[in-house]
Amino acid sequence: MDGTHGKEVEEETMNQALMASKAKSVAAGSGESSRPVTEIPSQKLSVNLTDARNAMHACIIAVGLFMSVLMINWCQVIDTMKKIWKARGDVNVTPLPGRRFILEFAVEGDMRHAIRGGPWRYRGDAFLVTKLEVGMEPSLIQFSTVPIWVQFHKIPIYLLSKNLAKQLGEKVADVLLVDVNSHENVSEKFIRARVLLPLHAALQKSITLTDEETEEEVVTQLRYERLPNFCLYRGLIRHKEPQCFAPEAGKKIRYSKEICLPPFIQGDPRSWLMSRGPTRGTLLLAPTQPQQQMAIEEVANGVANLLMKENSNSNMPTANKAQLNSSSLTFNL
Template identity: 30%
Template sequence: MANLWHSVRGVQIRYLGEKRFLFQFYYVMDMDRVLKGSPWTINNHLLVLHKLQWGEDPLKVPLILTPFWVQIHDVPIGLFSKNLAVQLGNFIGKFIEYDGSNLGKENRNYIRIRFQIDVRRPLKRKKQIMLCGNCTYVRFKYERLLLFCFYCGCLGHNDSFCEAKMALGVEINEMGWDLSL
């Protein structure tokens, strides 16, 4: 990770046990750049980062929240707005920021937002919205999505190792999620 992050003065990495590591940066700008670049992965596994506050025990911090970028597709013309982006971001997780920089350029017909997701919960696929009394759906496409279960919709494992699927004890042909995410 240290080679990938290219920090100016380096980073000290210490293994704490229980699958936890402490990353100590020597410049705040290096740490901020790494946090802003999340999500990061190691061997296809999500690296959940948390900026420690003074007095926090790194072994007791719940590592359950991570930021993601998502593209929101099939938004009706005229509804592209930061207000809608905030509402949808809070539906998926917790809204962080709206990327309106390339809106309308290069045939980009989606809203792009960054939000914080709880990795224990299934990913949202779509959301029904009302427009002039008519119902329509917007679809979510997650950027840099890696190890993911098509059966239960959760991050961190695939359908071959899904506890929910194994609990049924039968082979399931129908998956709840697909590659459109």
């Protein structure tokens, strides 16, 4: 047995020597020598990151987020959005992880429309768009709100006003615009406000108006136009019932799909664009096709006239104005 082991050792030694000989021959054939290999130090290349970053942000760039668990073809999602937006220029798209997209618009008005219009939906789920500001990383942008029209129903006709629409809207979220018209017949009239609806909060279903003297209460019902899919258990837009993480005991239907309504004004996405800051509540018109321009201008003129009429009524006595508190609106009914 010792003789067999010695033979194996001898064969292993010969194999190692043969391999070393071959390696030496290859090195000699390629011009290599036995001297140590010289390591190349890490190199640097100077570039102007600031100019490159500013050049990118000089473009008309936004970031989109598709809030869904659906298995999707992102090309179909973007093609659908382009058709809904009726983009007049090209929209170049770069997909990112997490169902995000870099959207480069050729026309600035198209980007404004994509950001301020909506809510946008693909197969019922929300598609959010926000501007890519200088210095921001697309993957780190937080999407926390969605612009949406809210209708307020079951309001006594003697309370219908622009002031009330604004105050009711403020009970929901930051108000972008108020529709000063009241709609439907006398017994079913409603008013509207466009707000930045927070995605982290449950949808409100009602707001109570309370008389400041008699404590009489009037409950107004809320309806949301073009509302994306939401959880009927918790009222959150971020998911539907199958994806809800609520405890099993809390998984009870608390919402109805009747809270979601189609847009009251079909031209709404293109014509009702809002400004921010000191001029909040004014109407901005994005560039439109020539054949649509006249109709949009008529809408704008009509709204402007109504705004002027409501402003003339804003000097009413203080005692007749609505006053806010933490849980309801207090009125002198």
